Amino acid sequence: MERKEINAQAKDVMLRIGVFVAYYILMQLLCIVAVLGLIGVIYFYIVNILPMMFNRLGFLILFLLLFAAYYLIKILYKFIRSPFVKNENTKNNRVEIHENEYPELFAMINDVANQAECKMPKHVYLSPDVNACIFYNARFWNIFIPVEKQLEIGVGLMDDMNKDELKSVISHEFGHYSQKTSRLNSTIYVTICILSNLCESLTGWSYKLTSKVFAFVLRGNLRFSRQLEYDADTVAANIVGEQTFISSLCKVSVIANRHLHYDNFLKNLNEEQKDIENYWEGYNVAKPTLVMIDCVSIDEKTIISSPINQMNTIIFFIFTLPFPITFAFCGFVTNFFFKLICENLGIVGLFKDVEGKNIFCNSSTDC
Numbered sequence: 001m002e003r004k005e006i007n008a009q010a011k012d013v014m015l016r017i018g019v020f021v022a023y024y025i026l027m028q029l030l031c032i033v034a035v036l037g038l039i040g041v042i043y044f045y046i047v048n049i050l051p052m053m054f055n056r057l058g059f060l061i062l063f064l065l066l067f068a069a070y071y072l073i074k075i076l077y078k079f080i081r082s083p084f085v086k087n088e089n090t091k092n093n094r095v096e097i098h099e100n101e102y103p104e105l106f107a108m109i110n111d112v113a114n115q116a117e118c119k120m121p122k123h124v125y126l127s128p129d130v131n132a133c134i135f136y137n138a139r140f141w142n143i144f145i146p147v148e149k150q151l152e153i154g155v156g157l158m159d160d161m162n163k164d165e166l167k168s169v170i171s172h173e174f175g176h177y178s179q180k181t182s183r184l185n186s187t188i189y190v191t192i193c194i195l196s197n198l199c200e201s202l203t204g205w206s207y208k209l210t211s212k213v214f215a216f217v218l219r220g221n222l223r224f225s226r227q228l229e230y231d232a233d234t235v236a237a238n239i240v241g242e243q244t245f246i247s248s249l250c251k252v253s254v255i256a257n258r259h260l261h262y263d264n265f266l267k268n269l270n271e272e273q274k275d276i277e278n279y280w281e282g283y284n285v286a287k288p289t290l291v292m293i294d295c296v297s298i299d300e301k302t303i304i305s306s307p308i309n310q311m312n313t314i315i316f317f318i319f320t321l322p323f324p325i326t327f328a329f330c331g332f333v334t335n336f337f338f339k340l341i342c343e344n345l346g347i348v349g350l351f352k353d354v355e356g357k358n359i360f361c362n363s364s365t366d367c
Contacts, residue, residue, distance in 0.1 A: 006231060009224040010184055016220040017191050023213050024079065024194075027206075031076035038069040075206050082197040094125045094152060108163070109151070112170050115239045118177040121151040128279065130156030130256040132169050134176050136189055147190070149177060155280075156259050157252070160298050164240055165248035171239040175232030185228070188221050247303045254298060258290040259283075 042065050050058050099106040106124070113120050121134075131154045136147045151173060157166055176185065195214040202210055237245040262283055269275065276282040291297060 006224075006227050009220070009227055013184065013188060013217075013220045013224045016217045017187065020191055020195065020213055020217055023210075028076060028079050031072050031079065035069060035072045035076065038065060038072065041065060042069065075202070078198065078201045082194050082201065091127060091152075094127045096123055096125050098124075105153075108167055109170060112167060112174050112239060113177075116171065116174040116178040116235060118174060121177075122148040123150045125150065125152045127152055127154050128156060129154035130159075130252060130259050132157065132173050134173050156255060159255055159283075161248065161251050161255070162301070164244045165251060168236050168240040168245045168248035169252065171236035171245075172232045175235030176228065178235060188217075188224075191217060192221065243303065251298055254294060254296050257294060258287070261290055261293055262286055 042062070045062060045065060050062060052058075053061070097105075109124065110120060129152075131152075133152050134149050135152060136149060151170075153170065157169055161169075192214075195210065195217060198210050199207060199214055233245070240248075265286065266276070266279075266282075
């Protein structure tokens, strides 16, 4: 049933892409015909009419005709140019790694690739995120020629997750590699990039019309992508086992929430002209406080069998209070935990001011 659903939605997406291609070609043809027609009108006007209207009105009409031709040529240029803009998925904090540097990680990736019956990615990158993803650097011809996939692994996944759980997250991404519709995925990606480039460059009526086509393609892709995620989940569960897969999903939710809190704390520190020397060292120091915030204790040995509702009881209690009390209470709690993390980081001497000088703060008031 799931495979039939994927195939049906794949056909729907292909139909929508076909509508885009037809729209794209039609718009270019209309612009070309309109430009050629205007050139003919301008030539006829200059040769036959302008000599008889050699005044301000005559030159104003000529200016309007030239401006209309320029406007249409500009739209045509944008339509022709947009497919050839290289869409590079870049991140400043993404670092490429190689097998000789991380042999154990590449051995895991290779094992997952073999079990998923698909090729290794062309490049593998590490980032500080709590996530893994497949991304492409694609051009227009990748609508027809398969694009080379690349894998990004977030270092945050390695916090409190064991090897099997990390393998589960990577297996989910390879589930997308192994899908029979993976070729269609790159086609959809390139189509969306072209439409996005067009919408960013167009204005007026051409923007409104193109944005409607963009929304039409996106609606079909959202349904299709959701179904592909379910399919990739199935691949991951088959590789690592259902229990490990469930545990990895639950842990990712908790870890991502902790990193979100930690990043917010760092922003607050930055506003106070403070910084830390090492992101991960600071995270490890702040971790006990982050555990206090989410009230969840997990480590590499912990296996979670169901989603964790973090602080549901406390949150319910807080939001049943009158709004002024709720606002004041949330501000107090946020400030308390921020001060606590400030104190923890300051004690180990991780703070640096904007000039790079170490700051040691031994109490929450100093921070």
